[in-house]
Amino acid sequence: MQKLLSTAGVVGLVTVLTVTGCSSGTSGTSGANGGKVTLNMVESLTAPDRTVLLKSQIMEFEKVNPKITVNLISPPTQSADQKIQQMLQSKNGIDVLEVRDLTAGSFSTNGWLYDMTNDLHSWNGWNDLTAAAQQGGMVKDKSYFVPYGFYLTSLFYRKDLVKQAGFAGAPHSWSDVLKQATAINDPSKHMYGYAFRGAKHSDIDLAGTMIPAYIGNKLDVTNNFKMKDGSTIFSAPEARDAVNTYVQLFKKASPSSAIAWGYPEQVQGFTSGTVGFMLQSQEVIAAIDKSTVVKQDQWATTPMPVGPTGVAPRALGSAGWGVAQSSTNKADAMKLVEYLTTGARTIGFAKSNFMVPNVKSAANDPFFSTGHWAAFTAMEKDPATYPLVKEPGQVSWWTDWQQKADTDIQNLLIGKLSADTMLSGWDKYWTDKWKNAG
Amino acid sequence: MLRKARRSEVRLPGNGRRTGSGTAMSRRRSFTIRRAWTIVGFLTPAAIFVFVFTYYPMLSGSQMAFRNWNLNDLTNTDWVGFSNFAAVFTSPSFWTALGNSVLWVIGSLIPQFVIGFAIALLLQRKFVLRGVYQSLIFFPWAISGFLIGILFRWMFNGEFGVVNDLMLKAHLIHAPVPWLADPSSAMTAIIIANVWYGVTFFTIMILAALQSVPNELYEAAAMDGAGKARVLFNVTVPYIRTTLALTVLLRVIWIFNFPDIIYGMTGGGPAGQTDIVTTYMIKFTQEGDYGRASAVGLIVMFMLLIFASFYLMATRRGKEA
Numbered sequence: 001m002q003k004l005l006s007t008a009g010v011v012g013l014v015t016v017l018t019v020t021g022c023s024s025g026t027s028g029t030s031g032a033n034g035g036k037v038t039l040n041m042v043e044s045l046t047a048p049d050r051t052v053l054l055k056s057q058i059m060e061f062e063k064v065n066p067k068i069t070v071n072l073i074s075p076p077t078q079s080a081d082q083k084i085q086q087m088l089q090s091k092n093g094i095d096v097l098e099v100r101d102l103t104a105g106s107f108s109t110n111g112w113l114y115d116m117t118n119d120l121h122s123w124n125g126w127n128d129l130t131a132a133a134q135q136g137g138m139v140k141d142k143s144y145f146v147p148y149g150f151y152l153t154s155l156f157y158r159k160d161l162v163k164q165a166g167f168a169g170a171p172h173s174w175s176d177v178l179k180q181a182t183a184i185n186d187p188s189k190h191m192y193g194y195a196f197r198g199a200k201h202s203d204i205d206l207a208g209t210m211i212p213a214y215i216g217n218k219l220d221v222t223n224n225f226k227m228k229d230g231s232t233i234f235s236a237p238e239a240r241d242a243v244n245t246y247v248q249l250f251k252k253a254s255p256s257s258a259i260a261w262g263y264p265e266q267v268q269g270f271t272s273g274t275v276g277f278m279l280q281s282q283e284v285i286a287a288i289d290k291s292t293v294v295k296q297d298q299w300a301t302t303p304m305p306v307g308p309t310g311v312a313p314r315a316l317g318s319a320g321w322g323v324a325q326s327s328t329n330k331a332d333a334m335k336l337v338e339y340l341t342t343g344a345r346t347i348g349f350a351k352s353n354f355m356v357p358n359v360k361s362a363a364n365d366p367f368f369s370t371g372h373w374a375a376f377t378a379m380e381k382d383p384a385t386y387p388l389v390k391e392p393g394q395v396s397w398w399t400d401w402q403q404k405a406d407t408d409i410q411n412l413l414i415g416k417l418s419a420d421t422m423l424s425g426w427d428k429y430w431t432d433k434w435k436n437a438g
Numbered sequence: 439m440l441r442k443a444r445r446s447e448v449r450l451p452g453n454g455r456r457t458g459s460g461t462a463m464s465r466r467r468s469f470t471i472r473r474a475w476t477i478v479g480f481l482t483p484a485a486i487f488v489f490v491f492t493y494y495p496m497l498s499g500s501q502m503a504f505r506n507w508n509l510n511d512l513t514n515t516d517w518v519g520f521s522n523f524a525a526v527f528t529s530p531s532f533w534t535a536l537g538n539s540v541l542w543v544i545g546s547l548i549p550q551f552v553i554g555f556a557i558a559l560l561l562q563r564k565f566v567l568r569g570v571y572q573s574l575i576f577f578p579w580a581i582s583g584f585l586i587g588i589l590f591r592w593m594f595n596g597e598f599g600v601v602n603d604l605m606l607k608a609h610l611i612h613a614p615v616p617w618l619a620d621p622s623s624a625m626t627a628i629i630i631a632n633v634w635y636g637v638t639f640f641t642i643m644i645l646a647a648l649q650s651v652p653n654e655l656y657e658a659a660a661m662d663g664a665g666k667a668r669v670l671f672n673v674t675v676p677y678i679r680t681t682l683a684l685t686v687l688l689r690v691i692w693i694f695n696f697p698d699i700i701y702g703m704t705g706g707g708p709a710g711q712t713d714i715v716t717t718y719m720i721k722f723t724q725e726g727d728y729g730r731a732s733a734v735g736l737i738v739m740f741m742l743l744i745f746a747s748f749y750l751m752a753t754r755r756g757k758e759a
Contacts, residue, residue, distance in 0.1 A: 082723075085509055106510035106726065187613070190597070198619070199707055257596025257616035259708045260624070265595065274597055396510035400725045410709035414621070 035067055037332050042073045042087065044080040044098040045319060049286075053352055061339045068332050070096075088112040091326035095333045099145035099322035101136070105394030107322075113144040114323040119334050120146070125342035125359075132388065133358035136318040139394055145322035146341040149355030151281040152316060153209070154301040154375040156288070158184075161191075161276045170302035174210060174245050177277060177305050181253035184276040193253030195269040195278035198413055199262040203405035205279060206246050207234075207426070208315060208391055209304065214242035216309025224315055224389040225430055234426040242307070243412070243419040250413055259413050270294070279304070281317065282354040285372050301375035303386060314379065315391040316356065397433055404429065502732040509726035522733035531710050532734075535718040541625065542700075542714050543693045546632040550689065553633070554640025559670075561641065562648050572645075579638040587702015590631040594618055594703070621711035624704050628712055631699050636689065643685045647678035683753040690749075691742050 043054065051074050058070045075083045081103055087094045088107065099107060107113045120126050120143050126134070129146070136147040155177070157170050165183040181193025197205055212224045215233050220226040225233055233239055250258065254275075261269070267284050269275040271291040278284075282301075288294060306312040321340055323333040340346065341358060350357040351367055356376065362368060369377045379386040392398070408425065411417035506518050526532050561572055578586070593600050594617040602614045617627045651674055659669045675682070697716040700706060706713035706721065713721075715738050722731035 085726075089509070089512075109510070110512045192597070200705055255597050255614075255616070257614070257619040259616070260596075260618035260704060262705075265598075268598060272598060396508070396726075399510065400727070403721055403725055406707075407709050410707055414619075414708055416709060 036069065037067060037329050038069045038071055039095040039329060039333055039336060040071050040073060040093055041096040041336070042075070042080075042084055042094055042098065044075075044077070044084060044100060044103075046074045046077045046080060050353060053349065057340060057345050057349070058336075060345075061336060064339070065332075065335060068335070070336060088324060088326070094324045095327040095329055096336050097322055097324060098319060099137070100319040101317060101391070102393045102398060104137070104139050104144055104322075105398065106396050108139045108142070108144045109396055112325055114325045114327065114330055114333075115142045115144065116146075116323060116334060116337075117143045123338055125338055128342065128359045128361055130358060130360055132316060132318075132356075136316070136358075137320055137322070145320040146337055147318040147320035147358050148341050148346055149320075149350040149353065149358050150316040150318050151283065152356045152376055152379075153279060153281050153304060153314065155304060156270060156278045156280060156284070156299060156301055158273075158276045158294070158299050160298045170300070171277075171305060173310075174213060174242075174305045174307060178245055178249055178253065181249065181277050185253045187255070190274065192255045192258075192269070192275045193277060194249050195261070195266040195275040195280075196250050196254035196258035197261055197263070197266050198250070198259035198410060199265075200406060201262070201402060202409045203402055206243070206409060207405055209279065210246055210307075211239045211242040212313045212389065213305065213307035213311065214238040214245075214309075216307055216311040216313075219313055219389060221313070221387055221389045223392050224313055225392050232427045232430045234423045234430065238307070239423050240419060243423065247412065247419070259410055270299075282356075282372070282376070285354045301372050303375050303379045306385060311385060311387065313387050313389040315389050317391075317393075320358075395433070395437070401429070499728075499732050500736060502728050503736050505729055507727075507729040507732070509728060518729070522729045523737070525730060526733050526737065531713065532715070532718060534710060535713040535715045538625070538712060539694055539714040539716075542629065542632070543690055545625075545629040546636060546693050547686070547689055549629075549633045550636040550640050551686065554637045555644050557637065557641045558644035558648055561645050575641055576638055578635050579642070581635075583635065583696060583698025584702045586631060586635055587699040590627065590634075590699070591618065591703045594627045618704050619708055621708055624708060624712045628700050628703050631703060632693065632696070635699065636693065639689065640685060643681060644678070647681035648674065651677050683749075687746060687749050687753075691746065694742060695738065 041058070043051065051072070055072060058072060062069060080098075081100075084094070084097055084103075085107075088097075088110070089112070099113065104113070132150060133147045134143075136150065137143050137145040155171070159170075161184050162170065162180055165180060167180050167183070171177045171180050177194070183193070184191065185193035208224070211233050212219055215227065215236055215238050218227050218229075218236070218238075219233065220228050220230075227233055227236060255261075255269075258265070263280075266278055266280060267287050270278040270280075270284075271288055271294060273291075273293040288299060289296075304312040304314055321337040323330055323337060327333050340349075343359070343361070346359055347357050347362045347365065349355075350362065357365075357368065367373065395401075405426070408417060408422045412419065412422050503522055504517055504519060505515050507515050557575060561568065561575070565571075592598065594602075596602060596614050596616040596619065599617070601617065602611070605611045606614070615623060618624045655673050655677065656669065659673050664672065694714075695716055697714060697720055700712055700714060700717050701720060704712045706717040710718075715734060719731050719734040719738070722728070722734065
């Protein structure tokens with residue numbers, strides 16, 4: 001009896017201790033055994049093809065560094081950032097991680113990311129990084145990650161539909177987009193002008209793209225929510241004009257159900273041949289290429305539409321690899337980060353994910369100047385019309401802002417909120433936040 | 439006269455009164471004393487598991503409700519008293535979500551119960567391929583709620599959805615309905631999805647309960663000349679009343695706490711008009727504001743505790759009456 005009891009007790013205790021991680025074994029961020037190191041690496045923007053490519057690059061790294069083994073963790077994209085947050089908070093189980101411009105601010109504020117500034121300045125690959133890549137991983141003048149590329153937004157359009165509607169070519173300005181999309185829009189034929197995004201992250205199109213385009217050169221390029229005089233862009237009269245165009249685009253050229261459209265519906269709308277225009281980042285090229293309805297010669301990309309001032313400020317979304325502050329193998333982790341963000345590897349990664357490359361050596365690669373990359377080349381060659389600006393996505397209240405903006409925009413579209421009330425609310429929100437943040 | 443059946447009135451073969459009670463009781467007592475430590479030994483790991491994985495996280499999470507706990511900035515996690523609760527109660531969005539929660543529970547529960555009961559009655563009869571049909575009926579319960587939400591989101595899509603397509607072909611509508619774009623139709627759509635999902639649970643529970651009703655009761659009712667409706671309401675329902683009450687209680691709590699379908703279908707939109715309290719809470723976690731999310735979580739827990747207490751008291755009184 002006593003034997004039975006003691007056995008049951010020991011089994012129970014061991015099981016609990018094992019599951020709760022209280023045992024004194026060798027589990028942890030990484031294990032060092034006989035000079036061998038295991039690095040735990042977590043990706044955030046997980047996609048099947050991308051993970052395969054990443055694994056092949058990691059295998060090459062392991063061949064060059066036989067004492068290092070990399071354990072790649074690939075959580076589903078929807079919950080990846082939350083999982084990474086939890087891992088970082090527990091200060092356990094993570095060495096290298098995917099950091100995005102949207103997460104860098106909060107992660108670094110909480111002291112979860114390793115400041116790699118000194119390591120990068122003594123690194124051979126630093127000088128080959130483009131200026132955008134050198135600055136892209138910085139928060140408050142400290143480097144917390146190395147971008148592997150940038151997400152570029154272009155206007156995708158149906159050449160055949162534009163021609164049928166009687167227009168000579170792609171739209172240049174937002175008023176052109178409204179005009180052409182309205183002409184294409186014909187609900188009776190199940191055809192719509194614009195792939196309007198009314199649901200999650202609708203703020204990207206209105207607050208992040210259209211209003212800055214209407215503000216033009218009065219914009220502070222270091223913060224595209226701010227005017228040069230320090231006020232918010234939402235307080236400017238031009239913002240009201242931008243909102244009007246935006247609402248017209250919804251009412252005259254988009255399906256009414258687009259209030260509930262997010263990223264998947266936008267892409268589905270374009271690939272199913274239901275809409276004429278879509279503002280999206282270049283990675284959707286892969287999905288459009290697979291479309292059996294829209295053929296290669298029916299669509300193209302064109303630079304982002306300009307506002308009334310003839311300017312279309314563009315903020316590049318970035319993501320890259322960083323090192324956890326809690327990692328006990330920072331030197332080896334840095335080796336992996338540097339390996340993945342240099343040379344042919346990073347160019348190959350950018351090509352397969354349709355991203356703007358992070359290295360200067362990609363400048364002469366014809367891949368990035370032909371075909372569907374023509375819009376990118378056109379914007380790069382004309383920085384006066386398409387100036388690079390920075391979005392304040394690294395502030396700690398960014399996710400709060402996105403939730404607020406999404407709700408307000410939907411209220412605007414269903415007529416429960418006026419444009420003036422929405423803009424004055426946004427103006428107060430950002431003014432107060434900046435004031436409180438000092 | 440046919441009276442309502444009670445379990446206590448049923449005497450099944452072999453269930454007669456016990457005899458030799460003194461010997462049996464002492465045997466039971468010696469059994470209890472001898473095995474007590476063994477039972478404790480086997481229960482302890484489970485108790486530790488429940489404490490570690492249920493009560494500890496609950497207590498640990500509860501303290502966040504009284505602190506400034508924002509994952510985006512953990513440099514200041516001071517105690518803030520009841521300010522998170524005050525912020526929740528003064529927000530109009532919370533009251534919208536609470537109203538929607540009530541609509542969501544009632545709108546889902548009643549059709550789930552009625553349809554589930556009807557299917558259970560049908561499945562009780564013997565017919566060809568009954569086993570296959572039962573498996574198909576139970577299938578939705580095995581699917582993730584979030585996945586169901588995504589499936590229904592596409593089905594109810596205004597432009598590409600199968601619902602509009604079928605309705606147009608059947609000439610029930612003349613133009614596509616923007617189901618998820620309009621607040622009232624979006625609520626209807628999410629409730630339809632939840633009814634489809636939840637009917638299964640009622641079917642499973644009621645079918646199991648129906649199979650426990652002794653045939654003797656039906657035979658007696660038949661001899662008394664009771665019709666089908668009379669048998670249903672005077673024999674079947676009273677006999678399985680305890681199961682029905684507990685099933686309804688469980689479903690109310692689960693539906694109230696079930697944001698998966700809504701999150702997958704509308705994300706609480708348009709403009710928070712399909713938010714229930716738990717999707718409202720999820721939004722705070724997405725913002726990293728775990729302090730306010732925990733406050734909402736505690737509010738939900740207390741509301742459900744109060745509801746469960748009143749419900750159980752009411753059903754017990756009903757039973758005694």
